[in-house]
Amino acid sequence: MLKSATRCAGLFFFTAVVLLTGRCASGQDWFRTGTGLGQAKPRLAIADFAARSDAAKPHATLFTQVVRDDLQFSGILDLASPSFYPSEVPTVPSELKAPAWVAQPTNANYVGFGNLTESPSEVTIQAWLFDVRNPSSQPVVGKVYRGGPTDLQVRKYAHEFADEIISKLSGGLPSVAQTQIAFVRSTGNGNKEIWVMDYDGANQHQLTNLHSIALTPRWAPDGSRIAFTCFAPYKGINSPQICMYSIDTGKVISFPRFAGTNITPAWSPDGAQIIFSSSMQGNPELYVCDVNCNRPKRLTPSNGANMSPVWNPKTGQTIAFVSDRGGTPQLYLMNADGTGATKIDLPEKGYVIDPAWSPNGQLLAFSWRRPSDDYDIYVMDAASRQLVELTRDQGRNERPSWAPDGRHIVFESTRTGVGTRQIWTMLADGSQPHQLTFTGHNESPNWSTH
Amino acid sequence: MTLASRLFHRTGLVALLGAAVLGLGCAKKVTPPPPPKQEAPPPARPTVTLQANPTTINKGESSTLTWNSTDATQLSIDPGVGTVTAEGSTKVSPTDSTTYTITATGPGGSATATAAVSVNAPPPPPPKPEPSIDELWAREVQDAFFDFDKADIRADARTALAQTAEFFKAHPSVKATIEGHCDERGSTEYNLGLGDRRAAAVKQYLVSLGVSASQLNTVSFGKEKPFCMEHNETCWQQNRRGHLVKAN
Numbered sequence: 001m002l003k004s005a006t007r008c009a010g011l012f013f014f015t016a017v018v019l020l021t022g023r024c025a026s027g028q029d030w031f032r033t034g035t036g037l038g039q040a041k042p043r044l045a046i047a048d049f050a051a052r053s054d055a056a057k058p059h060a061t062l063f064t065q066v067v068r069d070d071l072q073f074s075g076i077l078d079l080a081s082p083s084f085y086p087s088e089v090p091t092v093p094s095e096l097k098a099p100a101w102v103a104q105p106t107n108a109n110y111v112g113f114g115n116l117t118e119s120p121s122e123v124t125i126q127a128w129l130f131d132v133r134n135p136s137s138q139p140v141v142g143k144v145y146r147g148g149p150t151d152l153q154v155r156k157y158a159h160e161f162a163d164e165i166i167s168k169l170s171g172g173l174p175s176v177a178q179t180q181i182a183f184v185r186s187t188g189n190g191n192k193e194i195w196v197m198d199y200d201g202a203n204q205h206q207l208t209n210l211h212s213i214a215l216t217p218r219w220a221p222d223g224s225r226i227a228f229t230c231f232a233p234y235k236g237i238n239s240p241q242i243c244m245y246s247i248d249t250g251k252v253i254s255f256p257r258f259a260g261t262n263i264t265p266a267w268s269p270d271g272a273q274i275i276f277s278s279s280m281q282g283n284p285e286l287y288v289c290d291v292n293c294n295r296p297k298r299l300t301p302s303n304g305a306n307m308s309p310v311w312n313p314k315t316g317q318t319i320a321f322v323s324d325r326g327g328t329p330q331l332y333l334m335n336a337d338g339t340g341a342t343k344i345d346l347p348e349k350g351y352v353i354d355p356a357w358s359p360n361g362q363l364l365a366f367s368w369r370r371p372s373d374d375y376d377i378y379v380m381d382a383a384s385r386q387l388v389e390l391t392r393d394q395g396r397n398e399r400p401s402w403a404p405d406g407r408h409i410v411f412e413s414t415r416t417g418v419g420t421r422q423i424w425t426m427l428a429d430g431s432q433p434h435q436l437t438f439t440g441h442n443e444s445p446n447w448s449t450h
Numbered sequence: 451m452t453l454a455s456r457l458f459h460r461t462g463l464v465a466l467l468g469a470a471v472l473g474l475g476c477a478k479k480v481t482p483p484p485p486p487k488q489e490a491p492p493p494a495r496p497t498v499t500l501q502a503n504p505t506t507i508n509k510g511e512s513s514t515l516t517w518n519s520t521d522a523t524q525l526s527i528d529p530g531v532g533t534v535t536a537e538g539s540t541k542v543s544p545t546d547s548t549t550y551t552i553t554a555t556g557p558g559g560s561a562t563a564t565a566a567v568s569v570n571a572p573p574p575p576p577p578k579p580e581p582s583i584d585e586l587w588a589r590e591v592q593d594a595f596f597d598f599d600k601a602d603i604r605a606d607a608r609t610a611l612a613q614t615a616e617f618f619k620a621h622p623s624v625k626a627t628i629e630g631h632c633d634e635r636g637s638t639e640y641n642l643g644l645g646d647r648r649a650a651a652v653k654q655y656l657v658s659l660g661v662s663a664s665q666l667n668t669v670s671f672g673k674e675k676p677f678c679m680e681h682n683e684t685c686w687q688q689n690r691r692g693h694l695v696k697a698n
Contacts, residue, residue: 190675213674215638229642231674238627239669240642261646261670264639277643279670282650284643305643322640328599329640353637367637375637398637418681444638 042169043078044071045106047113049127050091056118059154063116063125066155069200070162070177073434075407075427076170080106091115093128098135109133110140112165123149127161129168140168155202174359176403180448181410182207182217182226183423186441194228194245199403199425199447201436207245208252214243216264219448220271221313224248226446227265227274242276242293256293260284264307268336269316275299277307286321286338299338305329308354311336313449314361318382320344322353331355331366333382344380346387351375354399358406358428359449365390365400365409365428377411379428390430401447402428410436410445495561496522498554502542502565512543513567515550522554522561544569583621587696590617591626594652594692599636601647603655607692611652614694615659622662628652629693630670631677633686638672645670652692667697 051060086100114127129141145157159177166175197204215229230243244255260279284305287296304325312318334341351369369375377390391397395414423437498519516539547568594607630645649668678685
């Protein structure tokens, strides 16, 4: 009874949180503020972008669709269904007839529109967003994008345009339209490599080619590198090691190797330090070092296994991690210098793994296998310890990672079939689940920080 | 002698011969002798020959036996061939040197003939080699299995590792990697830590039994390299193990 009441209340509050993330000083505040929130989301219409020639038609369709998907995904606004739109569609501002868009059934606050011109060597996109309730005002967004006429480039421009809209309408909240998700794909021969894709699942491509097992990719805060766990035998050491991939050079770059099992690297918020789990001295403990990792310093003293550390991205002061020092894997918090380790108590036992801080440093997402259940994703307010369950009765759900907007979570799930892991996103209240990968086994997603 | 006299002479001979024949015939009719007694000649004794070609074979090869007989109603060759026809041939492959005897039996008695086939003994098999290190490994080195979410050496694992330890102590130059493996139920990351401790526990136990630590290396594969892919306890138990792999 208590459990379900908490869940329902949590879900309700959480929708509000999603809107307010970034504005509130503490978790306690947002739970309270959320209950009184009655503000409606702004309503947008994105008209079909006009193709100035037949050659531009496919990219006009693509641009329109990607912008709509990005806006829909953002979760901060309502998108009027295109079937409600007026039949006359503007292609430049002088053609906009605002009242037709304000009227029912479109009932829009804002209208996006524009046009594409395409030659064999270049595509030019003019794109605007107007506030149709203040038709005399300047455009909210007015942009011209010019570049190579490829799908990838057109997608990129669409993401940029959507980002502009979201930023303007939310008062500067970060958008995810240009973010990427690193993940692990197994290719069928037992090997696992690091892959990356756009946040919407497009543009999936392989980064590493180690012909081995690569796990747990983690973006550097500046996006220039990905730290990961790798099995790449070298000079007689075949135990897992911390590996580093450079986005800039497109190569795995050198990183010191240590005895024992070295896994689950994570970055400090400033990108200057790496924390990871290593059994170099016998037991799996947490070590911290600078990015060259010359003299790793041990942070934990325990008899259990300690792994999956995550640095609070906002404060840099607190590290969440997994330890089974008490018997089974549970979440712990400690200071960044290794002192003050305390267990996070949950209402039931079971297995608690995969901690992930929200970008504002207030919420911890994690996976929890309750005694009578499979792994599900939960979010906890670190201050109040209030708990929300985001997935339920949908297979095994693990490894949450927050989007930089703090409103979305990417995770892996077996909901499409036992033993088949695929990557999904959802809003941080558990709604709008959206599958990103469909081929092979895909796991361990990590959302880039911008 | 004139032609006339020669004619007379010949005619005279014929007449004389005719008179003689007539004279005899007349005499038998007169006193018939007793009918001659119908006594059958004694039946011939059977004869038989037997030859082997070649007379010397290697083990596994064959020789052809060829025989001929007369006056026999039944023939048989021993050992191993049995009843045969009056003449013929057959192949034999004795495993050891053998003297074949053909026995021909008929109304006139019996006869035998023999032919020897000698079989070269195979070269003595090379002395059985000492089992190789790999064979000994396969026979004596055993994996240790674990309980769910545990890295403790169970009783059955102690037995398995005791034998394993003897192997390492007897072969101090052999090096091994101990792989720690886990079932699929825990998380990837947690299982890497658990596998690390399983491998370390196996190493520690072997060292406690006198194995040199320098012979043993450890690696955790977590749940990344399962032995068994099904989702049930039988399979999970197979995957919860410290697996020893020969490293040199």
